[in-house]
Amino acid sequence: xxxxxxxxxxxxxxxxxxxxxxxxxxxxxxxxxxxxxxxxxxxxxxxxxxxxxxxxxxxxxxxxxxxxxxxxxxxxxxxxxxxxxxxxxxxxxxxxxxxxxxxxxxxxxxxxxxxxxxxxxxxxxxxxxxxxxxxxxxxxxxxxxxxxxxxxxxxxxxxxxxxxxxxxxxxxxxxxxxxxxxxxxxxxxxxxxxxxxxxxxxxxxxxxxxxxxxxxxxxxxxxxxxxxxxxxxxxxxxxxxxxxxxxxxxxxxxxxxxxxxxxxxxxxxxxxxxxxxxxxxxxxx
Amino acid sequence: xxxxxxxxxxxxxxxxxxxxxxxxxxxxxxxxxxxxxxxxxxxxxxxxxxxxxxxxxxxxxxxxxxxxxxxxxxxxxxxxxxxxxxxxxxxxxxxxxxxxxxxxxxxxxxxxxxxxxxxxxxxxxxxxxxxxxxxxxxxxxxxxxxxxxxxxxxxxxxxxxxxxxxxxxxxxxxxxxxxxxxxxxxxxxxxxxxxxxxxxxxxxxxxxxxxxxxxxxxxxxxxxxxxxxxxxxxxxxxxxxxxxxxxxxxxxxxxxxxxxxxxxxxxxxxxxxxxxxxxxxxxxxxxxxxxxxxxxxxxxxxxxxxxxxxxxxxxxxxxxxxxxxxxxxxxxxxxxxxxxxxxxxxxxxxxxxxxxxxxxxxxxxxxxxxxx
Ligand SMILES: Nc1ncnc2c1ncn2[C@@H]1O[C@H](COP(=O)(O)OP(=O)(O)OP(=O)(O)O)[C@@H](O)[C@H]1O
Ligand SMILES: [Mg+2]
Numbered sequence: 001x002x003x004x005x006x007x008x009x010x011x012x013x014x015x016x017x018x019x020x021x022x023x024x025x026x027x028x029x030x031x032x033x034x035x036x037x038x039x040x041x042x043x044x045x046x047x048x049x050x051x052x053x054x055x056x057x058x059x060x061x062x063x064x065x066x067x068x069x070x071x072x073x074x075x076x077x078x079x080x081x082x083x084x085x086x087x088x089x090x091x092x093x094x095x096x097x098x099x100x101x102x103x104x105x106x107x108x109x110x111x112x113x114x115x116x117x118x119x120x121x122x123x124x125x126x127x128x129x130x131x132x133x134x135x136x137x138x139x140x141x142x143x144x145x146x147x148x149x150x151x152x153x154x155x156x157x158x159x160x161x162x163x164x165x166x167x168x169x170x171x172x173x174x175x176x177x178x179x180x181x182x183x184x185x186x187x188x189x190x191x192x193x194x195x196x197x198x199x200x201x202x203x204x205x206x207x208x209x210x211x212x213x214x215x216x217x218x219x220x221x222x223x224x225x226x227x228x229x230x231x232x233x234x235x236x237x238x239x240x241x242x243x244x245x246x247x248x249x250x251x252x253x254x255x256x257x258x259x260x261x262x263x264x265x266x267x268x269x270x271x272x273x274x275x276x277x278x279x280x281x282x283x284x285x
Numbered sequence: 286x287x288x289x290x291x292x293x294x295x296x297x298x299x300x301x302x303x304x305x306x307x308x309x310x311x312x313x314x315x316x317x318x319x320x321x322x323x324x325x326x327x328x329x330x331x332x333x334x335x336x337x338x339x340x341x342x343x344x345x346x347x348x349x350x351x352x353x354x355x356x357x358x359x360x361x362x363x364x365x366x367x368x369x370x371x372x373x374x375x376x377x378x379x380x381x382x383x384x385x386x387x388x389x390x391x392x393x394x395x396x397x398x399x400x401x402x403x404x405x406x407x408x409x410x411x412x413x414x415x416x417x418x419x420x421x422x423x424x425x426x427x428x429x430x431x432x433x434x435x436x437x438x439x440x441x442x443x444x445x446x447x448x449x450x451x452x453x454x455x456x457x458x459x460x461x462x463x464x465x466x467x468x469x470x471x472x473x474x475x476x477x478x479x480x481x482x483x484x485x486x487x488x489x490x491x492x493x494x495x496x497x498x499x500x501x502x503x504x505x506x507x508x509x510x511x512x513x514x515x516x517x518x519x520x521x522x523x524x525x526x527x528x529x530x531x532x533x534x535x536x537x538x539x540x541x542x543x544x545x546x547x548x549x550x551x552x553x554x555x556x557x558x559x560x561x562x563x564x565x566x567x568x569x570x571x572x573x574x575x576x577x578x579x580x581x582x583x584x585x586x587x588x589x590x591x592x593x594x595x596x597x598x599x600x601x602x603x604x605x606x607x608x609x610x611x612x613x614x615x616x617x618x619x620x621x622x623x624x625x626x627x628x629x630x631x632x633x634x635x636x637x638x639x640x641x642x643x644x645x646x647x648x649x650x651x652x653x654x655x656x657x
Contacts (some may be wrong), residue, residue, distance in 0.1 A: 184388070184390065186386055186388060186390040187390050187392060187393075189357055189377075189386075189390070190384070190386060190390040190392075191392075191403070192357075192376070192377045192378050193355060193357075193377050193378070193382075193383055193384045193452075194378075194383065194403050194404035194407055194451070194452075194455065195378045195379075195404055195407035195408050195455065196378055196403075196407045197378055197407075200407060204403075205392060208394045209393070209394055
């Protein structure tokens, strides 16, 4: 080997790792762009069509007859829709609040305690509802609540609130616990060292730092509650329609773009909520 | 809460007046079943206004001892007292002891000033007093210009100063510092060493300082406790620890050492390699075979044949290090010996060359008998 070619070989040897590192970029894999585009299309095309036809002047979900806000007006003037919307929002707000408090306490109890027997077991039990098929929970609640309704004669909102709170807890618990686990627990030790009694440690250090986790849990629970059909359908008493059960009821009759209009409003509300959350949590960091 | 900071009842004896923290028979076992003994019957008295250092290798129990003193970790056995009062049962928020954490543990959701104010607020101090103390503390650590900064926007050295100010603000009886300088680069480290000494001097607070850097311990401390495997091996001033280490571990951990075999008879010790020295052997060492320590800088070497009181040696290697030269020697017994000579200006030719025979002189009083 001549000296020149030896030098080239050494230089190439040095350059190689850099080249290889660049090749790890998945964007260079064949088919990356088409797959990404198709996925985005599959996610957003149906939503776009739904939003598009909510502005249809005609009564059809498939034939475009010009732009109008007619279905939004109709939905806004529909007493049933308004009643269901208020109920849905109230239910989601109360359930998400109660679930957030319960989940925060559970998360503290499973991360900010000396390791005790059954701690892992409790962790599993809190998350188990995520694994139980919703329809099973719904039937179980139907049976239990039917007994209570017969025994007490009371048929108010409390059943829906209880049911929604219950299935929201694991959704709240996950982000709160995740946040607690990444939080430096010497901060709490430091607060204790600086004369803070346990309750002050909680209110002055733990909770302010945990806040983004709690907000994330609350938002998630709110959306999950707002969206629920199966359990609500089984648990609700007569006349306790929520937006999803109302829409389901409509589907059994004539489907008009009114459903699209309501869905679009929910979609926008959800997007605003999520954006708000990111905004708040980023400001908090 | 304020009673917390008043000193205890008038002490009855002079010795008692001196003592701030006293540990008696502190043992800490982690894990109930096959427990690990992190502290093994530790007894130590730390005097008021003292800069006291816990020195030892990684895992020897330094942090654990600090955590026991702060109250974060209950001892398995033993009693801890502060100013003669038993504080073993007090929770950390009721002990007038503050900690500077190794990772600083500054509250990220509070400004510099609010971090420093935290302890004072928890003690229920008045608004105006808190404000004055915070300003005073900021001045003390030279951070006045950064009082409303977020702690995440500070450099390592600045965070260090805030952590110090926060821990000093409530004027604790004792300040615990767990390797506070280990995260800083060398230059900043040297600066903070001086800074810490100044703070201790100005505040008159007892400092208990943890390090595994022997040089840091020697330069900063009033007294040092050398720890190994959960035990305190020796407590003494830097000079005592360096010049009169009681055990081989202590001698080895601090500074360079030569260990030689010798025979002890009363207050006189005879090296196997030759030479007789007058010593004060530590308690509990019987006459007969012993191990002795000689520091490399307490011996000198010259070229030529050994005369009276000198030992015959062979020079193996010579290592030049700027201010000094270290000669690695072989004694007549086959034992190795390091001798460190300060480099005098333009006196080359006095030192022997590698491979030469030479004469070694051990300074009188340089021989220390070890316990083991
Ligand atoms: N919570 C704990 N559970 C079990 N073992 C522990 C616990 N904390 C410390 N130990 C053990 O106790 C011993 C002493 O730990 P410690 O943290 O006091 O060492 P250290 O002297 O501070 O060391 P370093 O210089 O590395 O900080 C170590 O062997 C450690 O593994
Ligand atoms: Mg440590």
